[in-house]
Amino acid sequence: MSEGKVRPQRKPQHRRPSAPREHVVEDNQPGMEARQAATRLLSAVIDARTPLDALTDGEHGHPQYLALDGRDRALVRAILVSALRFRRTIEAIIGSQLDRALPGNARSLSALLHVAAAQILFLDVPDSAAVNLAVAQAKADPRSARFAALVNAILRNIGRKKATLLPKTLEKTADAPDWMIERLEAAYGKDTTRQILEVHRTESPVDFSVKSQPDNWAEKFGGRTLPNGSVRVDDLSVSVPELPGFADGEWWVQDAAASLPPRLLGNVAGLEVADLCAAPGGKTAALAAAGAKVTAVDQSGNRLKRLKSNLARLGLSAEVVEADILKWQPEQKFDAILLDAPCSSTGTVRRHPDVLWTKSPEDIAKLAGLQRRLLERCFELVKPGGVVVFSNCSLDPEEGEDLVQSLLKERPDISLDRIQPEELPGAEHFIAEEGWLRTIPTADDGSSGQLAGVDGFFAARFRQRAG
Numbered sequence: 001m002s003e004g005k006v007r008p009q010r011k012p013q014h015r016r017p018s019a020p021r022e023h024v025v026e027d028n029q030p031g032m033e034a035r036q037a038a039t040r041l042l043s044a045v046i047d048a049r050t051p052l053d054a055l056t057d058g059e060h061g062h063p064q065y066l067a068l069d070g071r072d073r074a075l076v077r078a079i080l081v082s083a084l085r086f087r088r089t090i091e092a093i094i095g096s097q098l099d100r101a102l103p104g105n106a107r108s109l110s111a112l113l114h115v116a117a118a119q120i121l122f123l124d125v126p127d128s129a130a131v132n133l134a135v136a137q138a139k140a141d142p143r144s145a146r147f148a149a150l151v152n153a154i155l156r157n158i159g160r161k162k163a164t165l166l167p168k169t170l171e172k173t174a175d176a177p178d179w180m181i182e183r184l185e186a187a188y189g190k191d192t193t194r195q196i197l198e199v200h201r202t203e204s205p206v207d208f209s210v211k212s213q214p215d216n217w218a219e220k221f222g223g224r225t226l227p228n229g230s231v232r233v234d235d236l237s238v239s240v241p242e243l244p245g246f247a248d249g250e251w252w253v254q255d256a257a258a259s260l261p262p263r264l265l266g267n268v269a270g271l272e273v274a275d276l277c278a279a280p281g282g283k284t285a286a287l288a289a290a291g292a293k294v295t296a297v298d299q300s301g302n303r304l305k306r307l308k309s310n311l312a313r314l315g316l317s318a319e320v321v322e323a324d325i326l327k328w329q330p331e332q333k334f335d336a337i338l339l340d341a342p343c344s345s346t347g348t349v350r351r352h353p354d355v356l357w358t359k360s361p362e363d364i365a366k367l368a369g370l371q372r373r374l375l376e377r378c379f380e381l382v383k384p385g386g387v388v389v390f391s392n393c394s395l396d397p398e399e400g401e402d403l404v405q406s407l408l409k410e411r412p413d414i415s416l417d418r419i420q421p422e423e424l425p426g427a428e429h430f431i432a433e434e435g436w437l438r439t440i441p442t443a444d445d446g447s448s449g450q451l452a453g454v455d456g457f458f459a460a461r462f463r464q465r466a467g
């Protein structure tokens with residue numbers, strides 16, 4: 001066995017860890033419940049593919065998460081975001097300290113190690129606290145008790161070597177599943193994929209859509225106005241409701257890329273516009289603020305509650321309908337429709353790193369099928385000659401470019417209404433030759449003069465030919 005490496009053993013270990021042993025703390029010490037919850041939730045994301053937002057929902061989240069106070073909840077989320085964002089890097093670092101792989105059935109041991117390594121490598125938690133809590137946690141769990149000494153050795157080694165080990169591993173590791181890397185490379189090429197994956201490792205800025213005077217809000221927030229008129233704060237240090245203008249409903253949080261699809265409907269003042277798949281309502285707000293008479297439809301009652309409270313805070317109104325769009329029968333057709341369809345969300349990995357590990361190529365195929373059905377439904381709900389904008393936050397062509405191309409091929413009655421550069425000042429470079437919108441996450445230091453640093457998004461605009 002190479003020096004400094006440790007070997008998982010089936011029997012209680014006799015091998016001494018190479019790092020100095022420290023006092024191992026008792027079972028129910030402060031911080032233990034947070035680590036146990038983080039381990040449990042990480043397993044739920046990885047093994048059961050449960051979205052992190054569902055597990056950490058303040059009302060319907062996982063009971064182990066809901067049992068924690070606010071500070072511990074924030075810690076659990078921070079641990080999980082790092083553990084998911086850098087999962088491959090962490091896996092490689094843990095692996096580099098082992099002489100042979102952990103037993104395949106040691107799922108909870110693996111989750112426990114990932115949670116502790118995420119703290120040691122990426123969080124401002126003293127290494128000794130992360131290690132001691134992990135060892136205590138291992139001892140308290142009958143499935144991993146016999147590995148407690150191994151846990152101690154691996155984690156102490158990682159703490160000791162992290163200054164060289166981390167940059168070296170980050171450099172040679174891609175933090176995404178292989179299938180996603182392959183699909184991104186096929187769509188965007190190797191260089192762009194590398195850039196996207198690098199951006200996915202970073203915290204996203206917070207973008208705001210403002211009702212008016214973006215420069216004033218940028219100054220008040222200590223941020224900057226983006227070329228499309230959104231306001232960006234790169235490193236927000238207070239919670240959103242603490243910012244000026246929140247209670248007065250002067251702005252809402254919305255990635256700058258997500259602010260673009262509603263604009264593709266043109267001047268909507270006074271028009272009957274259906275916002276289909278509307279909740280939690282970022283795009284409904286944009287349409288209502290632009291003077292449209294909006295009907296906001298979504299099948300999720302819980303998400304519609306959020307839409308209603310968002311609109312109430314913003315002093316905006318819409319007719320809100322809880323329905324499955326595939327079955328919904330409105331009394332009248334609409335002048336224009338925005339369909340912001342459910343998708344794999346692979347364009348929002350910075351914000352939702354669990355997407356890397358909860359989604360699969362099969363999900364993408366299923367979602368693309370649903371998107372196609374929802375989009376075809378829009379053509380039954382729009383007035384003849386009316387406009388339909390289809391958008392989603394996926395980076396995968398199967399949910400964007402390919403879907404549009406096959407729709408146009410199979411439906412001669414539908415035409416693509418090409419997006420013109422003058423419609424999206426500052427974001428012209430995101431308009432593809434074919435006339436649709438494709439944004440990809442890229443780094444943004446504010447110097448390019450063009451919109452950058454946004455989520456991955458796709459949007460296309462259609463009209464149904466008369467007759």
Ligand SMILES: C[S@@+](CC[C@H](N)C(=O)[O-])C[C@H]1O[C@@H](n2cnc3c(N)ncnc32)[C@H](O)[C@@H]1O
Nearest residue numbers: 277278279280281282283298299300324325340
């Ligand atoms: C990407 S989110 C919409 C985000 C929203 N447009 C915004 O800007 O805040 C997709 C939404 O589609 C809804 N949805 C999925 N399938 C649906 C269906 N068949 N009928 C109605 N809503 C549906 C989901 O409940 C979810 O709220």
